[in-house]
Amino acid sequence: MRSFMHAEQLKSELTKLDFQKPETVKSKDLNHLIQQMVEHIGSTDPVLRDKLIYTSFYYLTKDNYLNHQQMTYLIETCLGKNHLYKGIDLTDDDSVFTRAFSTLVIALILDRDREERFLSEELALKAIESSILYLKEEEDTRGYVEEKGWAHSIAHGADLLAEAIKHPLFDLSLASECLNTIGGCILKETAYIDEEDERLIYAVIALLEKGMNEHLLKEWIVNLSNKVMDIKNTAGYTPYFFRMNTNVNQFIKSLYFRLLFLNTGMNTRQEIERILKSQVTV
Numbered sequence: 001m002r003s004f005m006h007a008e009q010l011k012s013e014l015t016k017l018d019f020q021k022p023e024t025v026k027s028k029d030l031n032h033l034i035q036q037m038v039e040h041i042g043s044t045d046p047v048l049r050d051k052l053i054y055t056s057f058y059y060l061t062k063d064n065y066l067n068h069q070q071m072t073y074l075i076e077t078c079l080g081k082n083h084l085y086k087g088i089d090l091t092d093d094d095s096v097f098t099r100a101f102s103t104l105v106i107a108l109i110l111d112r113d114r115e116e117r118f119l120s121e122e123l124a125l126k127a128i129e130s131s132i133l134y135l136k137e138e139e140d141t142r143g144y145v146e147e148k149g150w151a152h153s154i155a156h157g158a159d160l161l162a163e164a165i166k167h168p169l170f171d172l173s174l175a176s177e178c179l180n181t182i183g184g185c186i187l188k189e190t191a192y193i194d195e196e197d198e199r200l201i202y203a204v205i206a207l208l209e210k211g212m213n214e215h216l217l218k219e220w221i222v223n224l225s226n227k228v229m230d231i232k233n234t235a236g237y238t239p240y241f242f243r244m245n246t247n248v249n250q251f252i253k254s255l256y257f258r259l260l261f262l263n264t265g266m267n268t269r270q271e272i273e274r275i276l277k278s279q280v281t282v
Contacts, residue, residue, distance in 0.1 A: 005036040007048055014052040019059040026065070034060070034070060038077050041105070042086070042098025046149025054101055061108045068118035075109040075123065078102040079130055088137050096140040100153040103134060107163040114167050124169050131157070131164035132174070135181050143194030154185050154192070158199040165206035175212045178203065179220045186251055187227065191243040197251040201258055208264065218268045221255075224248055225275045249276070 005013065013033065018024045037056065043049040057074075060066050066074075078084055083102040087095030106127055113119045119127075135157040142151045161178065164170060182200050204217065228248050232241045256272045259265035 004039070007040060007043060007045060010036050010040055011045075011048050011052060014048075014056050017056060019063065022063075022065075025060070030060070030065065030070065034066070034074060038074060038083070038105070041078075041083065041101045042095065044094050044097060044148045049097060049101060050149055054104055057105050057108060061112055068116070071109050071112060072119060072123070075106055075119065075127060078105045078109075079127060084130060084134055085137070088134075089139065091140045092142070093140065094148070096142065096151045096153050097148070099134070099138065099140075100151050100156045103131075103153075103156045103160040106130070107160040110160075110163045110167055114163075117168070121169065124167060128164040128167060128170055128174075131161045132177060132181050135161060135185055138185075139188070141188050141190040141192070141196075143192070143196070152194060152196075154188075154196045155194065155199040158182075158185070158196070158203050162202040162206045165203060165210055170210065172207075172210055172212060175207050175210075175216060176220075178207060179216070183220065183224050183227075186224065186247045187244055189240060189243065191246050192250070197247070197254050200251065201255050204255060205258060205262070214265055214267055217265065218271050221252060221268060221271055221275070225252070249279075252276070 013028070014037075016024060017028070034057075037053045040048060041053055043053070061071065079102075083098055084106070086098045087093050088099065090096075109119070110124070110127055113124060135154070138153050138157055140151065141154055143155070145151050161181070165178065182203060185196070185200060208214070208217065225248060228241070228244050231238075231244055235241060252272045252275065256269050259269050
């Protein structure tokens, strides 16, 4: 059994990888390397976590360096309680880095499985279900953390959800639950400033491309707007109301133009126009 690598050892090993020179990758013991990468996936060192571990996982999966067994190991590990759900009930805690970067690895594996279908049906369905559950439960909404780099948990979770929706085993009966989960993210008690709204929209567009009825989207937008108005009517012009109103407005404006550019969602766009016009006199 190979020994555990300390952070600096792993950083040194990953720095030596040159994906423009495949021999520098193929000469490594990739079983041991990916075990150590996933062990350090939540490092608070942004260079190790983001620039080296995640970037290496990206190229290892995209450029076919990993076999099906290795990718199965990765998704099973990242879906576990010590990764995707590690410290899930905590906020302002470093465990967010483990959760947020585990989502990205799961998304990478689901993308490969969409083309090659090597995961068991049970495992693929678990990943799809977990993509929804994770966003429901994540409470640490920080984007960029000083000195530690990107956590970006909601954006990363949105990337995973979009990838799960694209998977052949995704059941469109989950569309309402996905929309409600996205709505829950928008209504978390924070004002997003790092383009989380844009990333969440990827999942909405994936649902439409999967065949979701646009009426479902339109009604969901109406309900989302009504929830914010209910907050104002109940609590008044509180900081919470303004943050939620900001989140919803940013989201529906971005969604409007995404639908416009894709030349789809006419009824939803008209509803968004109505909502925004109604706020002029608020």
